[in-house]
Amino acid sequence: MSCMTQLDVDGTELRDVRIRPYGVTDADRLRRMSDRLSKRSLFTRFWSGSPYIPEYYVQAMDALDHWDREAMVALLDDEMIGIAEYARDAARPYRADLAALVADPWQRRGLGRILVSCLAPLAERRGITEFNADVILENQGAMRAILVCWPDVGSALVDGAARFSLPLPMPVPVPG
Numbered sequence: 365m366s367c368m369t370q371l372d373v374d375g376t377e378l379r380d381v382r383i384r385p386y387g388v389t390d391a392d393r394l395r396r397m398s399d400r401l402s403k404r405s406l407f408t409r410f411w412s413g414s415p416y417i418p419e420y421y422v423q424a425m426d427a428l429d430h431w432d433r434e435a436m437v438a439l440l441d442d443e444m445i446g447i448a449e450y451a452r453d454a455a456r457p458y459r460a461d462l463a464a465l466v467a468d469p470w471q472r473r474g475l476g477r478i479l480v481s482c483l484a485p486l487a488e489r490r491g492i493t494e495f496n497a498d499v500i501l502e503n504q505g506a507m508r509a510i511l512v513c514w515p516d517v518g519s520a521l522v523d524g525a526a527r528f529s530l531p532l533p534m535p536v537p538v539p540g
């Protein structure tokens with residue numbers, strides 16, 4: 365599965381962004397994405413002060429089985445500018461943890477929403493009926509992004525983070 369989309373930057377339509385599953389040649393692209401991530405974005409995604417995408421995460425993406433664990437990536441000029449993934453909960457296999465990361469220059473342009481919208485149907489077809497997303501409380505942007513896609517969900521406070529339970533299919537499709 366892959367799809368093309370157009371992002372609008374400063375009023376100018378951008379060249380095509382390609383969305384496709386994470387592939388076996390993507391590890392270095394993922395590492396290079398660190399160059400376009402602020403410390404804040406890295407912190408809100410990985411909950412640590414790492415100045416780059418942690419190597420454990422790169423290794424985990426390289427070990428995707430495309431069933432219990434899947435990732436969709438956004439590529440522009442062959443560089444990775446976004447990634448969203450799910451990881452199935454072994455104890456409750458109808459659930460999966462959801463996470464997304466968009467390079468700073470491309471945030472707030474609809475890419476996170478597009479990535480999750482491409483990922484969700486794959487998860488559904490694999491028997492997942494609910495995503496879980498844990499968001500640190502200061503990450504208001506991510507919370508708003510979730511509520512744009514799942515307007516009716518609430519969250520619970522778990523270990524100092526907001527935990528969202530997000531039913532599939534996504535209730536609000538990506539416009540256009």
Ligand SMILES: CC(C)(COP(=O)(O)OP(=O)(O)OC[C@H]1O[C@@H](n2cnc3c(N)ncnc32)[C@H](O)[C@@H]1OP(=O)(O)O)[C@@H](O)C(=O)NCCC(=O)NCCS
Pocket residue numbers: 404405406408409462463464465466467470471472473474475476477478498499503504505506508509510512
């Ligand atoms: C959270 C994140 C994945 C969202 O991706 P994105 O491409 O920036 O989000 P989108 O452009 O798809 O946003 C969709 C909607 O969410 C809301 N939103 C997203 N980011 C927001 C922000 N920083 N402030 C306020 N609202 C925000 C907006 O309503 C937006 O729609 P609009 O721009 O038309 O108003 C991205 O900002 C990111 O990578 N952040 C750093 C890592 C992180 O925090 N990941 C989430 C925890 S796993």
